[in-house]
Amino acid sequence: MALVELRNVTKIYHLGGEEIRALDGVSLDIQAGEFISIIGPSGSGKSTLMHILGCLDSPTGGTIQLDGVMIQDASPRQLAAIRNRKIGFVFQFFNLLPKLNVLQNVELPMIYSGVSGKERRQRAMKALEAVDLSNRSKHRPSQLSGGQQQRVAIARALVNDPRIIFADEPTGNLDSHTGEAILALFRKLSTEGRTIVLVTHDPEIAAVTPRRIEIRDGKIADKVDERLAGLDRPLPTAPAAATV
Amino acid sequence: MNLLNTIIVGLKEVWAHKFRSLLTMLGIILGVASLVAMAAIIKGMENGMKEAMIAMGGADKVLLQDQDVPPYQEHLADEAPGRTMTDVNALKHSATLLPLISPEMAVSGVTLTYGAKAVNPSECVGVWPAVIDMNLHTLEYGRFFTDLDEEYANPVCVIGTGIRDDLFGAPEDVGHEIVPIGEMIHINGQPFTIVGMFAHYESEKEKREEALEKARGPQKLSGPARRRGWGKRGGWAFWRKNYTVYMPLNTAWVRFRSAAGTNNMPDPHLTDIDIKVAGMDELEPALQQARNILMLTHHTIQDFNFQTQENRLDSINQQIRNARLSGGIIAAISLLVGGIGIMNIMLASINERIREIGICKAVGATGLAVFTQILIESVVIALVGAGLGVGASYGLVGLLESITPSANVPVITRLALIVAVAFSAAVGIVAGLFPAFKAARLNPIEALRYE
Ligand SMILES: Nc1ncnc2c1ncn2[C@@H]1O[C@H](COP(=O)(O)OP(=O)(O)O)[C@@H](O)[C@H]1O
Ligand SMILES: [Mg+2]
Numbered sequence: 085m086a087l088v089e090l091r092n093v094t095k096i097y098h099l100g101g102e103e104i105r106a107l108d109g110v111s112l113d114i115q116a117g118e119f120i121s122i123i124g125p126s127g128s129g130k131s132t133l134m135h136i137l138g139c140l141d142s143p144t145g146g147t148i149q150l151d152g153v154m155i156q157d158a159s160p161r162q163l164a165a166i167r168n169r170k171i172g173f174v175f176q177f178f179n180l181l182p183k184l185n186v187l188q189n190v191e192l193p194m195i196y197s198g199v200s201g202k203e204r205r206q207r208a209m210k211a212l213e214a215v216d217l218s219n220r221s222k223h224r225p226s227q228l229s230g231g232q233q234q235r236v237a238i239a240r241a242l243v244n245d246p247r248i249i250f251a252d253e254p255t256g257n258l259d260s261h262t263g264e265a266i267l268a269l270f271r272k273l274s275t276e277g278r279t280i281v282l283v284t285h286d287p288e289i290a291a292v293t294p295r296r297i298e299i300r301d302g303k304i305a306d307k308v309d310e311r312l313a314g315l316d317r318p319l320p321t322a323p324a325a326a327t328v
Numbered sequence: 329m330n331l332l333n334t335i336i337v338g339l340k341e342v343w344a345h346k347f348r349s350l351l352t353m354l355g356i357i358l359g360v361a362s363l364v365a366m367a368a369i370i371k372g373m374e375n376g377m378k379e380a381m382i383a384m385g386g387a388d389k390v391l392l393q394d395q396d397v398p399p400y401q402e403h404l405a406d407e408a409p410g411r412t413m414t415d416v417n418a419l420k421h422s423a424t425l426l427p428l429i430s431p432e433m434a435v436s437g438v439t440l441t442y443g444a445k446a447v448n449p450s451e452c453v454g455v456w457p458a459v460i461d462m463n464l465h466t467l468e469y470g471r472f473f474t475d476l477d478e479e480y481a482n483p484v485c486v487i488g489t490g491i492r493d494d495l496f497g498a499p500e501d502v503g504h505e506i507v508p509i510g511e512m513i514h515i516n517g518q519p520f521t522i523v524g525m526f527a528h529y530e531s532e533k534e535k536r537e538e539a540l541e542k543a544r545g546p547q548k549l550s551g552p553a554r555r556r557g558w559g560k561r562g563g564w565a566f567w568r569k570n571y572t573v574y575m576p577l578n579t580a581w582v583r584f585r586s587a588a589g590t591n592n593m594p595d596p597h598l599t600d601i602d603i604k605v606a607g608m609d610e611l612e613p614a615l616q617q618a619r620n621i622l623m624l625t626h627h628t629i630q631d632f633n634f635q636t637q638e639n640r641l642d643s644i645n646q647q648i649r650n651a652r653l654s655g656g657i658i659a660a661i662s663l664l665v666g667g668i669g670i671m672n673i674m675l676a677s678i679n680e681r682i683r684e685i686g687i688c689k690a691v692g693a694t695g696l697a698v699f700t701q702i703l704i705e706s707v708v709i710a711l712v713g714a715g716l717g718v719g720a721s722y723g724l725v726g727l728l729e730s731i732t733p734s735a736n737v738p739v740i741t742r743l744a745l746i747v748a749v750a751f752s753a754a755v756g757i758v759a760g761l762f763p764a765f766k767a768a769r770l771n772p773i774e775a776l777r778y779e
Contacts, residue, residue, distance in 0.1 A: 140690060140772045161694050168692020179687045179776065183344075195333065196692040240691065 088114040093146035095132050106132040108302035119274040121290045122283045124299035130283045138173045138250045139163045151247050168197050172241025174251035178233040180225040186236050187221040193244045211239040231262035251282040334701055338708035352673040353713030355666025359659050360717025360748040365724040366655030367744035376736035377644045380565035391635040392601040408631035411598045418625045425614035428604035430462040435584040441514045447494035450571035454580020462602045470509040470524030473576045481582040486524035490570035529569045667755040674706050674763035685767055686775025695768035702767045706760025714752035
């Protein structure tokens with residue numbers, strides 16, 4: 085059984101009587117350990133799909149099975165628990181809490197899973213080491229660069245040891261050099277065996293992932309656009325250590 | 329989520345907006361301060377009244393009082409005999425349920441002199457020895473009046489310590505207790521011999537203060553020596569008792585009343601007839617018996633009535649209830665206003681933090697976790713306000729005490745503190761419910777998209 089199975093998932097928004105089909109019958113399997121990029125033009129429904137996959141939003145129709153749980157009819161409470169323990173989410177705009185320092189931000193998911201204070205600190209420090217930011221644990225997010233903030237967000241996504249990581253345009257708000265470093269970090273995580281799904285419209289990023297999915301008008305395209313997926317260029321070399 | 333953590337986050341949130349939080353808390357602070365201070369004042373009042381009541385005689389004391397004749401006896405008003413020794417003798421002979429009857433004949437406009445010193449007593453009264461049990465006096469020095477003193481209308485008197493202080497010197501001033509038994513003083517120019525002196529009466533508070541002063545050891549007095557009794561708070565009833573002068577009833581009658589009534593007619597009216605009943609359960613039958621006897625001596629003219637201490641206690645309790653009610657209403661209104669302030673600020677606060685709430689939900693906060701967080705913040709604001717309010721109430725009570733030193737001492741009761749703090753917590757919870765509910769229901773995606 086696949087880690088994630090989507091069957092005929094639809095998401096319909098109603099705007100002033102008009103019906104917007106953000107997702108239109110999406111079916112998709114994701115196996116454990118896969119590294120997938122989702123590409124597609126702006127407004128095609130990538131974020132909508134990610135939010136539904138990340139249990140942040142519920143579909144209008146269809147079924148989703150994640151790690152053996154049918155999430156389309158889970159209660160808000162169950163969804164919160166799934167987001168907390170099984171999913172790590174990385175946003176384009178980092179979404180760190182400005183009033184907390186780096187360590188506290190990384191500790192946040194563990195607070196909601198009831199981990200004791202001491203263990204929380206240890207695991208948060210370990211996650212920060214994994215993203216090479218353990219020397220900034222007492223800083224505020226506002227005192228960090230964009231790339232550093234995104235690495236804190238990745239540490240936060242990793243800290244509860246999730247089954248799958250979703251990243252919605254994680255480099256979209258970074259310059260290309262910093263973006264490459266973040267990408268390298270994801271590649272490293274992938275080689276460590278993590279399951280990663282990331283949204284991008286940067287062909288260079290799409291090029292490094294073994295599997296690419298293209299979304300067009302809320303549907304999965306039969307054939308991936310070679311240019312968008314970066315297949316018209318040579319594969320980059322093995323991931324380097326991330327420094328931003 | 330860890331409760332302590334949540335409380336700390338709540339405190340930080342309060343601290344981050346100090347001024348705003350203070351304004352928000354103002355209602356709670358005022359409410360708590362007024363509630364506690366009001367309760368303290370009422371408690372002080374209650375203590376003072378109860379103490380004074382006991383100083384004036386026990387609960388089984390009944391006053392026989394004059395009253396205007398009822399309307400249907402208006403035409404007999406001139407015939408009303410008033411309270412005289414006839415009543416006292418009749419009661420003494422026939423009222424089997426009244427073990428104690430104490431007639432009093434007051435002499436008014438009295439000045440006592442001793443050499444060049446003079447004093448006006450609180451009351452100068454001709455009495456029977458029954459007065460000691462009736463008014464709960466303690467004769468500490470000398471003796472009380474004998475039957476012979478009464479029979480011969482002897483010029484003897486028993487005084488309170490206040491009179492002694494003024495005429496012979498107070499222990500505080502001279503350093504030792506003067507007992508002026510056998511000394512001769514003049515009452516309105518007539519020579520009297522002091523045969524006895526009462527104990528010094530003081531309130532519980534004065535006793536405590538004195539014990540404290542003694543424990544501190546002798547102190548150098550700076551400024552004028554302090555007087556006992558009058559001027560000290562809560563002391564009215566005690567002052568009155570300490571400045572008493574008693575003489576035999578017959579002495580008052582023969583030496584002061586028989587020659588100087590209205591139009592040179594002797595005035596046989598007594599100023600008080602106090603009676604004591606055998607027991608509180610026999611109050612009703614005893615009063616009925618007394619009424620029957622007095623109806624005879626007064627030829628059925630109802631120019632008298634009975635006032636029991638119970639009546640007085642009832643009216644004291646009624647006053648206290650009223651004061652409590654009005655104080656409680658004022659405090660409740662301030663707390664209500666405080667609650668509205670808290671709700672307002674919590675709504676503003678969650679509006680500011682919609683994105684943060686969205687982030688927390690995205691990493692796994694349940695609706696319940698968000699709900700408790702907001703609710704606890706609200707309660708923290710209310711409780712910090714309550715804490716400041718309690719502090720303010722101590723300040724307020726201290727201030728009241730220093731500007732009205734002769735009034736009853738306000739007493740801050742633990743019950744008032746508990747009620748005030750519990751009420752504030754309840755206000756915090758109620759005010760936080762709606763904002764907390766609103767925050768808990770936020771959709772994570774919409775919250776994250778919120779700018
Ligand atoms: N909350 C919403 N209300 C109405 N329409 C929405 C909402 N969210 C997304 N959409 C619409 O759904 C479509 C897909 O949006 P999105 O998933 O954000 O696209 P992408 O991330 O691929 O750029 C767009 O047409 C967008 O306008
Ligand atoms: Mg998007």
